[in-house]
Amino acid sequence: MLKHIIIAATIFILIFGAFSVQAEKSTEMFIPIGQSPGLSGEYTVMGKIDQVNARDQSIKMSGPSGSYTVRMTKHTLIYLDRSKTQLPNSYGTLADCKAGDMAEVKFVDNARSKPIEWIKVQKAK
């Protein structure tokens, strides 16, 4: 019985992989930068985009804690925060990330050594 359960559980995880932490990504898009509950100010990093490197999918940012480069993956979500201009937020692409834009990034598993799960780019105009 015990052996069966362990085997079944292992198969279940391998096949279905439902055991990961996941916050709701769809409403996250509408939360302005710096206001994500439980994340902003604790686990995310905010700063100004200095450089976007499309070739290696990375963004160089600078903020109060200095300069840092964050890595993106094909799963990274890019949110465009237009709430300052009272326009609806939307998904964006790397091309929407411009030097000078304010941005907030959340790392996968909140670990700064990992790529970013999402980036919010503030569009002030």
Add this chain to the structure above:
Amino acid sequence: MKPIVVLICGLLLLVGCHTPAPPPTPDPDAELIEKGRQIFFNETFDGNGRTCGTCHPAENNFAIDPAFIASLPDDDPLFVAEFNPALKENFENPRLMREFGLITENLDGFDDLANKFTLRGVPHTLGLRFTIDSSLGPRTGWSGDGSPGDGSLRSFATGAVIQHFTKTLNRVAGVDFRLPTNAELDALEAFQFSLGRQQELTLPLPLKGTVANRGQAIFNDLTLGKCSACHFNAGANFNPNIPFPVTGNLNFNTGVEDLPDQPQDLTGELVPPDDGFGIPGDGTFNTPALIEAADTGPFFHNNAIETIEGSVAFYNGDAFNNSPAGQLIQQATGSGINLDGTQVVEVAAFLRVINALENIRQSIELLEPVARKSHQTVEQGLQLLDLAGRETEDSIMVLSAGGLHPEAVQHLKEALRLTRKAKRSIFSKSHLARQAIEQQQKARAELVETS
């Protein structure tokens, strides 16, 4: 003149007799919880008029169902899609909301509102202290991924405001709504954690009813009902006695979406499949607690089944037994779930009885401040009596509909009569509340051996 003097003296004596009892030891969180209660029921966050209480009303177990919806006036904010032109299209489906209690959610994104949405029932918010935590983090909402931010219950309100409170489909923060502040999120979390039971059951209970007792045995039997594998102690957590790589409140694909004749699908309305957890979804949904189930139907994330008997019977069907969770059960135990008709009713009877016991516990908890005269205001006392009455109505309904414990039902009916009388009474509220508590206790003694 003399009778008047006697009357006045009598009244003064009565007033003297009604000196409030000393308040119980103050709960350090009481102020925060009360602030959360005010926000939960009154704060619209500058949106379309809805509050958290719109979909989670205290008088209906913090959930809504078609019967409750039918009792609301047409200008209730729940129906905002019917009278606010900006929300007329792609915000709710009024027909499916009224007929099946379904609410529109855009969990997979807001980029195609006409076609990309799910329709879900409203889960109650009772016993949340025990239904969210897993070894991999919090699980909120029907698919466990209901909160933005850090995914916690504290963050849930932020996502709810964006999804359900907006004035227009633009959903611009500061224009269509305001987001809850950190202080408001703290208060809302404290309030929600205060709702319902504050401890888990420990099964088996010494139940007196033959049918419910057999149902409990089937429920806990990992070779027969197998219910307690995922609903340990009839709660929302995986059985810690079964070795499994993760613990706590888990997600499973139980095949509810594969049910052949889901009521909402029969209407001809667009009802896209619900892919559950994640984007794109993996088909899994979160395990709910069963203690509060019997009086909070319809059941499952899409309100697919109306009765508690039907929801137990679901696990006998092909939809479950062919699902990933059903296959897991088969691999682990050598067979699927295959209960016969009497066994289905017995498990349902068990769920009805534990629900009634929880109703009784809540009723007594609500009546006690009135009995002790420790409530703060007259209005608060009336509200406590009102809610105690509704809990008692639930316990009567839950037992009667299953043909269970008629003696207990009689005690509960008497408790309800006394509770209603207390609500009307000016001078005897406390006395009547005490009598109602006695009847609740007698009802409980009919259901379970009491030490």
